[in-house]
Amino acid sequence: MTGIDSVQLKEVIVHKVGNPTRGEELKLSANALTLNDEIVGKLLTKYFLGSFNENEQYHFTHISDVALNEVYTYCAEIFDNPASFAAQSALLAHFLYTKSTHVKVKEGEFYVAHFAEVPFGTEYVQAIGLFKSENKETFLKVFPHGQSMEVIHEEGININKLDKGCLIFKKDRETGYVACVVDATNKQQETQYWIKDFLQVEPYADSYHHTNNYLSLCKNFITKEYPEKFEVAKSDQIDLLNKSMDYFKTNENFTMESFAQEVMHHEEVVDSFMEYKRNYESSKNITIDDEFAIHVSAVKQQQKSYKTVLKLDKNFHIYIHGRRDLMERGVDEMSGKYYYKLYFDEES
Known part of the structure; x- marks a missing residue:
């Protein structure tokens, strides 16, 4: 305070x-x-x-x-x-x-x-x-x-x-x-x-709590439910976390329809998210509106808990801030180890 x-x-x-x-x-x-x-x-x-x-x-x-x-x-x-x-x-x-x-x-x-x-x-x-x-x-x-x-x-x-x-x-x-x-x-x-x-x-039931609850809901869905229901790499999870946070940082109002189009994209992911939302509301005994004004302070508070670090064994930490299309994941046939390719213009 x-x-x-x-x-x-x-x-x-x-x-x-x-x-x-x-x-x-x-x-x-x-x-x-x-x-x-x-x-x-x-x-x-x-x-x-x-x-x-x-x-x-x-x-x-x-x-x-x-x-x-x-x-x-x-x-x-x-x-x-x-x-x-x-x-x-x-x-x-x-x-x-x-x-x-x-x-x-x-x-x-x-x-x-x-x-x-x-x-x-x-x-x-x-x-x-x-x-x-x-x-x-x-x-x-x-x-x-x-x-x-x-x-x-x-x-x-x-x-x-x-x-x-x-x-x-x-x-x-x-x-x-x-x-x-x-x-x-x-x-x-x-x-x-x-x-x-x-x-x-x-x-x-104000804009702060709706914003705060929706961001908590998104983080829990992406980190827990999303990888269980769909075959996704950790980098894809982080990418979806980044897109979710960017939506709340760049819009004044939240609507589920625009969020689904801009962030979730795929119908089956949206359906899974909506089912998870219903269960989340029931377990927490809360109701989160599908349209509300986004509260800037709640976004800043939640941003601290949105982890966008990809940890590779104990050797590397990759901080992903966006542009998932500039990362490539694969498997080396000789060693059997996974790898990432990162594309960039300059280093500093």
């Missing part, structure tokens, strides 16, 4: 939340932290807010009425009555404890924070942050001892790695607020208790 220098950390309290199935306890703090040290306050703010992507926006949901969503209700009470901060944070911790029953859920510190002056578009708003640290790292501490130096090890939290977080902006209360979410651990389907069971949030 950018522009956090203006953010004011008004209050933060820490509770210990274990896994009840392992007999671990819920330990509640009676009071908020004393934030007298300005440096500690800034470090906490960086740790809490630095990992969020403000373009990925979610909202609270409930099967019948969003007012029955526990996290939504407790946060709304904090917004309405800041004096209830400690009491509502305890309710949030207790609710998280009841949802931490999966065998892979780790014990950790659960932070509830109240912020002011948080950037939201062109405004600055209040926000509530919910964070959980599950992983500890070992640090070496060097200190003077008489006329020498000594080294000891300590366990602590890496402030550059937020495990789980949710930032709830005081916006659009009627539709479940606007929230950003981080879940860097327990990404397996069965252990997504943070998003599905505790927060109960869903992404907004």
